[in-house]
Amino acid sequence: xxxxxxxxxxxxxxxxxxxxxxxxxxxxxxxxxxxxxxxxxxxxxxxxxxxxxxxxxxxxxxxxxxxxxxxxxxxxxxxxxxxxxxxxxxxxxxxxxxxxxxxxxxxxxxxxxxxxxxxxxxxxxxxxxxxxxxxxxxxxxxxxxxxxxxxxxxxxxxxxxxxxxxxxxxxxxxxxxxxxxxxxxxxxxxxxxxxxxxxxxxxxxxxxxxxxxxxxxxxxxxxxxxxxxxxxxxxxxxxxxxxxxxxxxxxxxxxxxxxxxxxxxxxxxxxxxxxxxxxxxxxxxxxxxxxxxxxxxxxxxxxxxxxxxxxxxxxxxxxxxxxxxxxxxxxxxxxxxxxxxxxxxxxxxxxxxxxxxxxxxxxxxxxxxxxxxxxxxxxxxx
Numbered sequence: 001x002x003x004x005x006x007x008x009x010x011x012x013x014x015x016x017x018x019x020x021x022x023x024x025x026x027x028x029x030x031x032x033x034x035x036x037x038x039x040x041x042x043x044x045x046x047x048x049x050x051x052x053x054x055x056x057x058x059x060x061x062x063x064x065x066x067x068x069x070x071x072x073x074x075x076x077x078x079x080x081x082x083x084x085x086x087x088x089x090x091x092x093x094x095x096x097x098x099x100x101x102x103x104x105x106x107x108x109x110x111x112x113x114x115x116x117x118x119x120x121x122x123x124x125x126x127x128x129x130x131x132x133x134x135x136x137x138x139x140x141x142x143x144x145x146x147x148x149x150x151x152x153x154x155x156x157x158x159x160x161x162x163x164x165x166x167x168x169x170x171x172x173x174x175x176x177x178x179x180x181x182x183x184x185x186x187x188x189x190x191x192x193x194x195x196x197x198x199x200x201x202x203x204x205x206x207x208x209x210x211x212x213x214x215x216x217x218x219x220x221x222x223x224x225x226x227x228x229x230x231x232x233x234x235x236x237x238x239x240x241x242x243x244x245x246x247x248x249x250x251x252x253x254x255x256x257x258x259x260x261x262x263x264x265x266x267x268x269x270x271x272x273x274x275x276x277x278x279x280x281x282x283x284x285x286x287x288x289x290x291x292x293x294x295x296x297x298x299x300x301x302x303x304x305x306x307x308x309x310x311x312x313x314x315x316x317x318x319x320x321x322x323x324x325x326x327x328x329x330x331x332x333x334x335x336x337x338x339x340x341x342x343x344x345x346x347x348x349x350x351x352x353x354x355x356x357x358x359x360x361x362x363x364x365x366x367x368x369x370x371x372x373x374x375x376x377x378x379x380x381x382x
Contacts, residue, residue, distance in 0.1 A: 042252075105351040272369040
C-alpha cells in the first residue's frame with residue numbers, strides 16, 4: 001500500500017551512497033577497519049568505554065545475556081511492554097524471563113516496585129527497556145540491583161542518544177551492559193543501516209567476551225590475518241556469526257554525524273504533535289515535557305480511550321492514508337503465555353490496549369503534522 005503519511009521515512013543522501021560505494025570498491029566487506037572506526041565513533045558520541053558492533057539489536061541482547069553469565073536455572077526480570085527480542089535473548093541463554101509491569105500507561109517503562117516484588121533466589125539480572133526512545137528509571141532500578149546483587153542490562157535498542165538518570169548519561173551506558181539497534185526493519189529507528197547493533201559496557205571482560213563470541217570465539221579475525229598480525233587462530237568457546245559487515249559500518253559512519261540533529265528534528269515534530277493534540281477529547285498524551293526533552297523519539301505514541309476506540313481510529317486513519325502501529329504486550333504472545341507470574345500485568349495490558357503510534361520522521365514539516373492531526377480528529381469524530 002502507498003501511504004500518504006507513512007509511519008516513518010528513511011532519507012539516504014548521496015554522501016551515504018558514496019560511503020557504501022567506496023567500501024564496495026575497496027573490496028573488504030566483512031568486519032574490518034570501518035567496523036572499528038564505527039565503534040570508536042559511537043564510543044565518543046555516547047560516552048561509552050567499550051563498544052562492540054554486532055549484526056543486530058537482537059544479537060546485542062543475546063551476547064549481553066551471555067556476557068552477564070546468564071544460563072539455565074537463572075531468572076531475568078524484563079518488562080512485558082518491550083520488544084520481544086529482550087525476552088527471547090534470555091531464553092536463548094537457557095534462562096527464564098519473568099515479565100514485569102510498567103509504571104502506568106502514561107509512563108510505560110519498567111516499574112521498580114513491581115520488579116522488587118518479583119525477585120527470587122534465582123533472579124540474576126534486570127533488563128530495563130527504554131521504550132519508544134524514553135528512558136526507564138535507571139536510578140531506581142540501579143539502586144535496587146545494587147542492593148540485591150543483580151546486574152542491570154539496558155535495552156536501549158529504541159533509545160540511542162536518549163539521556164537517562166540523574167546524571168543525564170546516554171542510554172545504554174548506565175547499566176553493567178547496554179544494547180543498541182540499527183535495524184531498518186523498525187522504520188522508526190533513529191540510526192538505520194539495514195541490520196546491525198552494538199553492545200556498550202565499561203567492563204573490559206564483558207567487552208572481550210562479546211567480541212570473542214560475535215565471531216565464533218576465534219582468537220583472531222580475518223582482518224587481523226589479512227594484515228599479517230596472525231597466521232592462524234584457535235576456537236576457545238561456542239560462538240556465533242554475529243558480525244557487522246563493512247558496508248553497514250560505512251553507512252553508520254556516514255549517518256552518525258547527523259544523528260543528534262535528526263533527533264532534534266524528531267523532537268520538533270513531537271512538540272508540534274503535542275501542541276496540537278494536548279487536551280483533545282478521546283486521546284491522552286504519555287510522558288511529561290521533561291521526558292520529551294530527554295527522549296530520542298523512536299516513535300510518537302498516544303493513548304486512545306479503549307482498545308475498541310483505538311482500533312476504530314486506526315481503521316479510519318488507514319482509509320485516509322495515514323499509517324499507524326501499536327505495541328502488543330509480550331505476555332499475550334502464544335509462546336509467552338506461561339512466562340509471567342499468576343495474575344495479569346494490568347498497567348501493561350491497559351497500555352497495550354490503548355497504545356497508538358502516529359507517523360514520525362525528521363523530514364516531517366508543520367503541514368504534515370497538521371494534516372495527520374486533522375485526520376485523527378476526523379477519525380475520533382466518526
